[in-house]
Amino acid sequence: MLFTDRPLRLGTRGSPLALAQAHMTARALRAVHGWAEGAVQIVTVQTSGDRIQDRALADIGGKALWTKELDRALVTGEIDFAVHSMKDVETLRPDAFHIAAMLPRADVRDRLVGVESFDALPANPLVGTSSPRRAAQVKRLRPDATITLFRGNVATRLAKLATGEVHATLLAAAGLDRLDQSDVGVTIPIDLMLPAPSQGAVGIETLAANDAVVAALAAINDRDTFDAVMAERGVLKGLGGTCHSPIAALARVEADGLYLVAEIISPDGQETVREEARLLRGDEPAAEAIGQTLLERASPALRALFEG
Numbered sequence: 001m002l003f004t005d006r007p008l009r010l011g012t013r014g015s016p017l018a019l020a021q022a023h024m025t026a027r028a029l030r031a032v033h034g035w036a037e038g039a040v041q042i043v044t045v046q047t048s049g050d051r052i053q054d055r056a057l058a059d060i061g062g063k064a065l066w067t068k069e070l071d072r073a074l075v076t077g078e079i080d081f082a083v084h085s086m087k088d089v090e091t092l093r094p095d096a097f098h099i100a101a102m103l104p105r106a107d108v109r110d111r112l113v114g115v116e117s118f119d120a121l122p123a124n125p126l127v128g129t130s131s132p133r134r135a136a137q138v139k140r141l142r143p144d145a146t147i148t149l150f151r152g153n154v155a156t157r158l159a160k161l162a163t164g165e166v167h168a169t170l171l172a173a174a175g176l177d178r179l180d181q182s183d184v185g186v187t188i189p190i191d192l193m194l195p196a197p198s199q200g201a202v203g204i205e206t207l208a209a210n211d212a213v214v215a216a217l218a219a220i221n222d223r224d225t226f227d228a229v230m231a232e233r234g235v236l237k238g239l240g241g242t243c244h245s246p247i248a249a250l251a252r253v254e255a256d257g258l259y260l261v262a263e264i265i266s267p268d269g270q271e272t273v274r275e276e277a278r279l280l281r282g283d284e285p286a287a288e289a290i291g292q293t294l295l296e297r298a299s300p301a302l303r304a305l306f307e308g
């Protein structure tokens with residue numbers, strides 16, 4: 001145990017995926033430190049993102065809706081650290097918070113659910129997603145597609161698909177795998193759908209000032225995942241991206257640094273600006289510069305999506 005008188009309190013959202021990721025984190029901590037079963041206590045916190053299901057995230061306040069209540073629980077000391085899908089963590093975080101560790105990354109790709117391939121969709125297909133990135137990438141592959149807003153947790157989306165509301169939807173392979181639903185959907189190669197920055201990564205945040213907890217968490221950090229995800233987040237920062245913006249980025253660890261691919265796509269899928277670059281681990285300014293280069297190369301209409 002880290003504290004002699006109480007367990008470490010792990011804060012998480014209550015969705016099945018969030019809970020699966022929380023248990024993975026608790027297990028990793030117990031294993032690396034040799035702690036007993038009860039050394040980490042899981043505390044569930046409902047977030048606004050979980051509560052509001054009928055509007056696109058981008059329209060109601062963005063990614064902060066996934067973290068706000070957990071941030072507050074960190075500040076009040078109700079929890080010692082919070083476990084997040086890194087994809088849901090805003091690029092700009094208050095200085096008080098510190099990303100202390102990331103778990104080894106899962107499959108970064110998306111899965112197409114409902115049909116065997118984009119070609120197998122009928123003419124003028126309906127595709128459900130609330131992700132501007134996935135919407136734009138679908139339109140690039142299938143200009144005849146209509147995108148309908150699709151929110152809710154993985155099970156909710158699969159249930160909506162089953163009712164025949166849409167022909168297909170897209171979900172992160174990582175989420176499906178962690179929910180033991182690896183058999184759902186067809187994995188889309190990254191050259192067709194470059195994933196969202198941070199997709200497939202679980203991050204653990206605590207208060208920067210909480211040295212003991214920061215050190216305990218650092219022991220489970222997967223450095224390759226951490227460095228790759230930080231570079232992808234750097235691109236987002238350079239773009240000033242919000243969740244209105246169709247942005248994809250993926251960094252891969254190589255022998256002497258990172259290989260980063262990033263793209264921005266117009267909502268109709270007709271314009272893609274793509275950059276590929278090698279950079280050193282931890283060189284966040286270089287990653288931000290790639291984001292800025294994407295913007296400079298974009299048409300005024302695409303660039304406008306990133307302003308204001």
Ligand SMILES: NCc1[nH]cc(CCC(=O)O)c1CC(=O)O
Nearest residue numbers: 085087171172174175199200201
């Ligand atoms: N807010 C949606 C969200 N955030 C993280 C994941 C999946 C897990 C991951 O990417 O690590 C999902 C669901 C999805 O995109 O299908």
